[in-house]
Amino acid sequence: MSLIDLEKSFQEKIDKEIKIEPKDWMPDAYRKTNIRQISQHAHSEIVGMLPEGNWISRAPSLKRKAILIAKVQDEAGHGLYLYSAAETLGISRDQMMNDLNSGKAKYSSIFNYPTLTWADMGAVGWLVDGAAILNQVMLCRTSYGPYARAMVRICKEESFHQRQGFETLLVLSKGTKEQREMCQDAINRWWWPSLMMFGPKDSESTNSDQSIKWKIKRKTNDELRQQFVNMIAEQIKLLGMTLPDPDLKWNEKRNQYDFGEINWEEFWNVVKGNGPCNKQRLAARNKAHDEGAWVRAAAIAYADKKKNKTTHKAA
Numbered sequence: 001m002s003l004i005d006l007e008k009s010f011q012e013k014i015d016k017e018i019k020i021e022p023k024d025w026m027p028d029a030y031r032k033t034n035i036r037q038i039s040q041h042a043h044s045e046i047v048g049m050l051p052e053g054n055w056i057s058r059a060p061s062l063k064r065k066a067i068l069i070a071k072v073q074d075e076a077g078h079g080l081y082l083y084s085a086a087e088t089l090g091i092s093r094d095q096m097m098n099d100l101n102s103g104k105a106k107y108s109s110i111f112n113y114p115t116l117t118w119a120d121m122g123a124v125g126w127l128v129d130g131a132a133i134l135n136q137v138m139l140c141r142t143s144y145g146p147y148a149r150a151m152v153r154i155c156k157e158e159s160f161h162q163r164q165g166f167e168t169l170l171v172l173s174k175g176t177k178e179q180r181e182m183c184q185d186a187i188n189r190w191w192w193p194s195l196m197m198f199g200p201k202d203s204e205s206t207n208s209d210q211s212i213k214w215k216i217k218r219k220t221n222d223e224l225r226q227q228f229v230n231m232i233a234e235q236i237k238l239l240g241m242t243l244p245d246p247d248l249k250w251n252e253k254r255n256q257y258d259f260g261e262i263n264w265e266e267f268w269n270v271v272k273g274n275g276p277c278n279k280q281r282l283a284a285r286n287k288a289h290d291e292g293a294w295v296r297a298a299a300i301a302y303a304d305k306k307k308n309k310t311t312h313k314a315a
């Protein structure tokens, strides 16, 4: 088959909703885009453990500590499923780790903001995981099979994360004056960065058109962002708190909430490595990687030993 025929039958498969599997023929750019997106997604899960890990030793009760540990462990698991999905496209784990640790690879902008108070654990769960879920529910139908299947399990766990975040804030919102203020302050700080998680506006999104055509993405950045605003603008009423946006109001004609302009300069600054915690996050990942060298060496030595034993037995 010629390249044109291969590309044509590939697109037909996508249009018929047939999943693309690792050994199927695919255009190089499809492979590259998936490697880029899946590995960035995996890195986000791994770096995402840092702002939350920051609160494990300071959670206000044993119950809250156990819940937070479980959540952080889930994020590690998500990262590992996603690295495995990316590996099926021909990139090695070492390469992905090197790209993350050297600062070459991107990960979600949101994890470059600090978690200053306990209420931040609630705001991260409710807003950050809430934004992540909307995006990830769409990705359960992404065209690359291993990515789509990884997302199904991830989404189940993320919905627990979002509920625990909301419940944490609900308790604070019914607490003392100081607790209510802490709750509002966390919402104020996490609202705009959460909106940025969906990526640049559609007119600035370089990858969206092609990714939508290949059904890697099923909704655009702006569509998902709007869906998120509509959802949160209703849920916040239950908390008796407010969102820090004077332009947020229901638009009868559009049947959607209108909202204010995002600070795109701040977004690009964070993406380019100049956010409040970018350097700290990379330093923490590099330290963990270096300190884990002996574990990797021991695991390889053990695997070799086992392999040798099996070879001897077979002989």
Ligand code: BYC
Pocket: 036, 037, 040, 041, 042, 044, 045, 046, 048, 049, 075, 106, 107, 108, 109, 110, 128, 129, 132, 135, 196, 197, 198, 199, 200, 204, 205, 206, 207, 208, 211, 217, 221, 271
């Ligand atoms: N941060 O053409 P565009 C989670 C980059 S949740 C940093 O629209 P695309 C978790 C983008 O990579 C978060 N960079 O890109 C939750 C591109 O640059 P390159 C992870 C961003 O890919 C709780 C350029 O800007 N979720 O893990 O079509 C606890 C132009 O953008 C961001 C995912 O990763 C950003 N926010 O759409 C723990 C979901 N936005 O690569 C963990 C999977 C954009 O061309 N990813 N950029 O150099 C996606 O769905 C898509 O990649 C995005 C962006 C919607 C994020």
